[in-house]
Amino acid sequence: MKKFRNILCIVYAFIITCECATAQAQQAIAQKGVIDLRNQDLSLQQISLKGEWFFFWNQLIMPAEEATGKNQSFTSFPSLWQDEKINGKSLPSQGFATYKVTILLPKKRPMLALEIPDTYCSYELFVNGQLAATNGKVGKTAEESTPFWVTRVIQLPDNPDTVSLMLQVSNFWHAKGGVYRDISLGQYDKVFIKHQQSVAYGLVLAGCLLMGGLFFLGLYLFGRKDKAILFFSLFCILYSYRMIGTDLYVLHYLFQDLNWFVTIRFEYLSIVLSVCFFALYTTHLYSEYCHMFLMKVLVGSCILYAITIVASPTTFFTRFMPFFLGSMFIYICYACYIYIRAALDRRIGSLYALLSSIVLIVIFLFANLNYFEVALHSRQSFFLRTSVFSFCNRWHYHNGLPIHSSLPLCRHNKG
Numbered sequence: 377m378k379k380f381r382n383i384l385c386i387v388y389a390f391i392i393t394c395e396c397a398t399a400q401a402q403q404a405i406a407q408k409g410v411i412d413l414r415n416q417d418l419s420l421q422q423i424s425l426k427g428e429w430f431f432f433w434n435q436l437i438m439p440a441e442e443a444t445g446k447n448q449s450f451t452s453f454p455s456l457w458q459d460e461k462i463n464g465k466s467l468p469s470q471g472f473a474t475y476k477v478t479i480l481l482p483k484k485r486p487m488l489a490l491e492i493p494d495t496y497c498s499y500e501l502f503v504n505g506q507l508a509a510t511n512g513k514v515g516k517t518a519e520e521s522t523p524f525w526v527t528r529v530i531q532l533p534d535n536p537d538t539v540s541l542m543l544q545v546s547n548f549w550h551a552k553g554g555v556y557r558d559i560s561l562g563q564y565d566k567v568f569i570k571h572q573q574s575v576a577y578g579l580v581l582a583g584c585l586l587m588g589g590l591f592f593l594g595l596y597l598f599g600r601k602d603k604a605i606l607f608f609s610l611f612c613i614l615y616s617y618r619m620i621g622t623d624l625y626v627l628h629y630l631f632q633d634l635n636w637f638v639t640i641r642f643e644y645l646s647i648v649l650s651v652c653f654f655a656l657y658t659t660h661l662y663s664e665y666c667h668m669f670l671m672k673v674l675v676g677s678c679i680l681y682a683i684t685i686v687a688s689p690t691t692f693f694t695r696f697m698p699f700f701l702g703s704m705f706i707y708i709c710y711a712c713y714i715y716i717r718a719a720l721d722r723r724i725g726s727l728y729a730l731l732s733s734i735v736l737i738v739i740f741l742f743a744n745l746n747y748f749e750v751a752l753h754s755r756q757s758f759f760l761r762t763s764v765f766s767f768c769n770r771w772h773y774h775n776g777l778p779i780h781s782s783l784p785l786c787r788h789n790k791g
Contacts, residue, residue, distance in 0.1 A: 457473070460554075467553075490530050490567075494511060498546055586616040593609035658714060
């Protein structure tokens with residue numbers, strides 16, 4: 377048993393260090409609307425096309441019309457509109473704009489591709505004057521536009537040494553507007569394989585969490601009615617949606633006609649209700665270590681926000697997510713305290729609960745830091761962390777469930 381515990385600790389330490397392995401070498405950045413990659417080896421790594429892009433606010437400029445663009449300026453790419461200023465005035469989150477950059481490529485290069493993430497909330501990308509990728513429909517009003525989120529990979533033309541990118545973006549539905557993630561350039565085979573691997577990670581994790589959630593739900597329905605098991609099963613089922621309904625938006629890729637106004641609510645509800653059910657799971661598992669007022673505040677705020685997500689417009693409820701995730705840092709620390717207390721008191725199965733919960737807490741922590749653009753996590757390390765979380769919880773219930781299931785009865789007899 378001690379050897380098994382040591383192996384788990386080694387695996388967890390490996391997962392944490394995976395974050396450091398994803399750092400990229402120093403790359404060229406765009407300057408004054410031009411990014412010079414002529415001295416870069418594009419077969420070795422993906423290049424983030426960040427830096428100074430041409431920026432045309434409240435203009436949807438077509439490639440043939442770019443010479444007529446007015447009020448031209450430069451902007452840091454990627455960036456949110458509300459973080460930008462033109463003539464000393466901050467831009468609103470709702471509106472439309474055009475970005476442009478010219479890429480100088482080396483003469484000797486492999487076949488290249490672009491990985492294009494989603495934007496807030498729709499875009500059209502032109503490559504050398506030709507429409508190459510779209511997410512939803514771009515327009516100058518909400519009626520003319522359609523939001524959609526998915527990450528796409530497109531192949532670049534093989535012949536020209538100079539590539540011109542023109543990106544049109546519009547947003548009338550989200551509290552944030554603009555581009556928040558890099559467009560990256562790299563060797564086609566590597567970009568495509570990496571993207572497909574990430575899609576596979578999401579599908580596997582969604583399947584594992586969903587099956588695990590259904591397993592524990594069956595355990596609750598056909599076994600002893602332990603609410604800790606019920607809440608854990610609901611957490612797994614809900615959180616499985618995040619594996620395919622966020623980040624790369626694998627579900628959107630498979631079903632291109634999904635309604636964005638429905639999927640964004642699923643996306644927000646999946647994180648809010650997951651936090652709610654995990655709090656309830658912790659409360660029922662280790663009630664003697666929980667401060668009930670704090671847990672009720674957390675659960676109550678989750679329920680209130682969930683109702684807001686269902687009942688209010690997207691422009692309203694999306695503005696509160698930063699505050700919700702910010703408060704999660706406090707509860708992450710508190711959750712660590714609860715599980716460490718249980719492990720120090722040598723509760724049955726507490727070691728596996730501690731290991732799995734720490735992994736989950738790290739997942740939440742990096743997701744929060746990623747949301748606030750403080751730290752990025754690799755999809756590979758995310759896959760490993762979630763796998764270890766799922767495995768530890770199954771082992772926890774395998775070893776500790778019989779005794780834990782009898783706790784409610786023991787407490788009743790003692791009363």
